[in-house]
Amino acid sequence: MLKFIFNRILIIVPMALLVVTVTWVLIRVAPGNFYSTERNLPPAIEENIKKKYGLDQPWYVQYGTMMGNILRLDFGDSLKYQGQSVNEIIARHFPYSATLGLLAYLLALAIGLFAGIVAALKQNSAFDYGTMAAAMLGLSVPNFVLGPILVLFFSLYLYWLPPARWGGPLYLIMPVVTLAAIYAAYIARLTRAGMLEVMRSDYIRTARAKGLNEKTVLLKHGLRGGIVPVVSFTGPALASLLAGTVVVEKVFAIPGLGNIFIQSVLNRDEPLILGIVAFLSILIMIANLAVDISYGFLDPRIRYE
């Protein structure tokens, strides 16, 4: 087990470097660069700028320098936001996205697990159909439609909640709900399917046969197996949380990392793009590792080699 974790952690670093390399190639293959999006500069000044950022060197030298810097966790300065290092920008904007994402995920887990378990236990009941229809609705309403509709109703019509920006807990309600909707829907569906499958399996019958009460059977034996698909969903969910937060950050005017990332791609702000990609890919891989480790606790049949 320890060896497995150690090996996986060792793999994260080269994988992240590979992702950064592919991203770098993608940026370089695309025509134009940061300077072509700005106003035209006199050639002499452009020469100087290129020299300052090492852009006059052959590509392999540039690649080598970039990799060397990244290995020292130094992503350099942003091209667009002059005088601010990439690390600073990430450290400043990530907390917003992280707060939003984490709260949304917890909310989604709470709603999704509860709805999924109850729906599975009362299969084919009105509650089951209602929940699954609601979950389907959650999957089908784009979050950039849901968010503004919530604003329209709760801010502009009822005057209950602030429509945008970052402030106290009241400001968080609508963004978190908007972000959580689709995940709650997914988790409810996964939980229901997982529970239905597990509750029909032999070991549940054994647990009942040996006289355990229904609560223990359900929570101690059923849930552990039934929740496995939900856990597998956590990894990809974190990845898509980035795309999800972009919309929510835009709709609710929150200064998170998602918008900074989109802006950096549109601006061709190479150091910032690479920094955010490296940061996020490591985050995603750590989440995936955590998911793989937790399989072992949930399902004792899974062994690591």
Add this chain to the structure above:
Amino acid sequence: MRDEQHIKEEVMTDGPVMAGSSLWKDAWRRLLKNKLAVFGLIVITLMVIVVGLGPFIREYLTGITPEYIPAEGDKIRSFPPSWRHPMGTDEAGRDLFARVMQGGRISLMVGIISTIVSLIVGVSYGAIAGYIGGRIDNIMMRIVDIIYAIPYILIVIVLLSVFGGENIPDWINSLAGYFGGGAGLNQIFLLFFALGLVSWLTMARVVRGQILSLKNEEFVLAAKATGVSTPAIIFRHLVPNALGPVIVYATLTVPSVMLTEAFLSFLGLGVQAPYASWGSLAADGIKNIAIFPWQLIFPGVTMALTLFSLNFLGDGLRDALDPQTRKF
């Protein structure tokens, strides 16, 4: 839904009397039993008809085109829904109903064509990796893992900017030429391929898994023994046998691609004016939400209804084609 009658029927139809081709007939019957899937199928069919023929019929009956701007009113152009404009008018005074129908064409086309692109790439990739196996499989699947870790938005933007504007490949231009051509349309066709090229990853995994479990079957051995070439074994013998999950997954890819397109259009990266999609119409509507809420609500709700139906249809197809493993 899985009542006794149903199970009895499954048991009976699985008997040896049935020929191999009846799998699809069985699936069709099971699909028709699923009320929600039938609802989805009907809504999708209606939507395709309305979106396809609606603009012509509406123009013939009322003379309203997507570009039509009513003469009345000079300062305010956004009118609320009325008999003449059932969905109201947009910022510029254009009839929103006509625009939503026109945008629906683009949205549905993005969904379907991008899914076909992702099908072609994903099925070939997954089938080849699964069949050849060993080290090549390992390398191919690690590549998939790496692409998974790169935010797809970055790939789409790079694809759009590498091949955008002047650099659109000739074959995309000529393809768009069949539908009228022009810079805006070429861009939309580019979007089809960009979206297709980022949504094949899961398809490749699904197909690979299927092929892995199929490739040791006797019919593959028989094909090998009679000297069938490797490509023919993969694409004529193995892929058709993995078709069930592929169809199911493709049906679920359509709504997810449509969502991605809407998301890109919302960020201003997708469909550009003068063309519109449900996503770009909704994005325009958000700007005026406080004063003209119908400009968001109609395109948004139309899109949500379509995605809702597609998801139900996909779910129904999965239950119909693969009654043993009901996931999700």
